Structures are given as C-alpha cells and as structure tokens.
Amino acid sequence: MRAHQFSNRAALSILLKTSLSIPVGCRSYAVDGREAGGTKGSDWLPTQFVQFSCRLHALGIAAAACVPDSLTYIGALIALNQVIVSGAGMYPKSTLLGNNMVRLSPAAAARGEVALSFDDGPDPAVTPKVLQVLDQYGVKASFFCIGKRAIACPEIVAETAARGHRVENHSFSHSHAFGFYGVKSLASDIHRSQEALEKITGCRPSLLRAPAGIRNLWLDPVLTQLDLTLVSWTRRGFDTVCRQPQTITQRLVQGLAAGDILLLHDGSSRRDVHGRPVVLEVLPRLIEAIAAKGLTPVPIV
Ligand SMILES: [Zn+2]
Numbered sequence: 001m002r003a004h005q006f007s008n009r010a011a012l013s014i015l016l017k018t019s020l021s022i023p024v025g026c027r028s029y030a031v032d033g034r035e036a037g038g039t040k041g042s043d044w045l046p047t048q049f050v051q052f053s054c055r056l057h058a059l060g061i062a063a064a065a066c067v068p069d070s071l072t073y074i075g076a077l078i079a080l081n082q083v084i085v086s087g088a089g090m091y092p093k094s095t096l097l098g099n100n101m102v103r104l105s106p107a108a109a110a111r112g113e114v115a116l117s118f119d120d121g122p123d124p125a126v127t128p129k130v131l132q133v134l135d136q137y138g139v140k141a142s143f144f145c146i147g148k149r150a151i152a153c154p155e156i157v158a159e160t161a162a163r164g165h166r167v168e169n170h171s172f173s174h175s176h177a178f179g180f181y182g183v184k185s186l187a188s189d190i191h192r193s194q195e196a197l198e199k200i201t202g203c204r205p206s207l208l209r210a211p212a213g214i215r216n217l218w219l220d221p222v223l224t225q226l227d228l229t230l231v232s233w234t235r236r237g238f239d240t241v242c243r244q245p246q247t248i249t250q251r252l253v254q255g256l257a258a259g260d261i262l263l264l265h266d267g268s269s270r271r272d273v274h275g276r277p278v279v280l281e282v283l284p285r286l287i288e289a290i291a292a293k294g295l296t297p298v299p300i301v
Helices: 008-020 048-066 068-090 106-110 127-137 147-152 154-162 183-201 219-225 245-253 278-292
Strands: 113-121 142-145 166-169 261-265 296-298
Touching: 048 068, 106 113, 113 127, 113 278, 127 154, 127 278, 142 147, 142 154, 147 154, 147 183, 154 166, 154 183, 166 183, 183 219, 245 278, 261 278, 278 296
Parallel strands: 113 142, 113 261, 113 296, 142 166
Antiparallel strands: none
C-alpha cells in the first residue's frame, strides 16, 4: 500500500477490528524495544496497551448507552486512559504505543558496541566538520536527516552516505505539530522524506526518529506500512540547549554502557562561549571516552 493510500479510515478500521476481537496475536517486544517476530506491510498489530485502550473506549460507549448513570465514571476512566496515551507519546523511550528501539540489540551490546547518532542535519556549517572528525577517528555513525534540509544541501547528504555513514529519516518538515498529525499527514510527511533521501543517496532509510521523540497512536501503523523502525535513544547530552561541551560530554559518558544509543545534533547545535558549535567540541572527547571504556562506536543497524 502506498503512503498516500493509507487513510484515517484504514487505520480506524484496523483499530476497531482490534478492539472487538479478543486476543489477536499480540506482538512480543525484546528488551531493547525491537519487535521479536517482525511485521511488514499490512501485518501491523497494535501493542497490548493500544488494544486495551481501544476496548476500553468501545466498552465505554456501549456501557454509557445501556447505563446512562454510569457516564461520569466511564468518562473519567476514558479521560485517564487518554492522559496515559498522551504521556506515552510525550515520553520518547515509551514502548506503550508501538515498536521503539531505545538500545542496540543484545548481540551488539555483547560486542561492546554503542551507537552514535546525529539529528536535524544536514547543516552546511556543521555537518562537513562532523564528518571530518568522524573520519579522523575512523568512526561511522547514523545521521537522521530532515527531508527539506536534505533537499537544500543534497551534496552533504550524498557525501555523508559516500563516507559509509547511515542516512536515516527524521521527518520531512520537523514540525512541532508532528505528534498531533493524523495518519494521512504522518504518512505523507515521512514518505516525502523517504523519497528525498533515497533520491540523494540511492538507499532507502530503514529507521525513523520522530522530531523531539514525540509521537502519537498513529505513528506505529504508519511506520509498519512504510517498513520503518522507530528509533529513540538511550542517552542524550542536550547539545541544542547547553553551551558547555564538558557538561554535554559528561551527560553522555556518565553511566555509558554497551548497547547504548547516543543522541547528538549536527543540525541546530548550540554554540559555545566562543561561538563554535558545541557538537564539534564534544565529539572528539566523546569518541575518546568511548574508546577508554573499551567500547566501539557504530551506526544503528
Ligand atoms: Zn530533531
């Protein structure tokens, strides 16, 4: 099914079917948030929590129709459920709403690997310098690019891929409203970025990181349709707001363990007191700290 054909009606139909059918082969999730079995295309199945929420709404409507006096209690229950759904969407590491990779696989962790990932690029002033530092240390990483920025600087994205890094999807527009999009808008935005990045690199992204890690109930079915896996992170340094390289490095390194996914930004990087992008100050220290711990930086695969 093409992205533009994936309508609100299709998603609602799936959710309704799910809410009315008692246990439909629930997916199992590995510790790292990756799906154990794997689903493709139309095989999307909601998480147990989403199924429970759908049933709660369906039963609530039926109960309110049969016993009008219970409306207050039912309304309160549904409102509480909505608060939990919204909270799960606002918490980037949550797996309640769907598949979400917050760590590398146990096999990668056993090999002592940690992932370096960069968001919000490409940035013509910063990304080439980030690539230089990575080359200097012989390190490969994942770059979650914003589609419209990739179109504005295709040569940087092409160079990123040519140097052996992974180019992944970070939405097309990076809208603050991404977490409020319906199925159609999500599918359209993500698909547009897929097309742009594939056209530039010749390789279709397999991972998506939601803008600011915020999402909603509709993202999981859309990603399943587009054969994308949602990735968040294990630790981040807040390098878009903090201008102290030492503090950012410490946040990333303190408690660092094999299997961690680290989040940095080549786009939107805060400048330090000397006006330099903090990511360029942090990166060499971070790579050296990773090596000192006997760990190996890798892209997310
Ligand atoms: Zn971002």
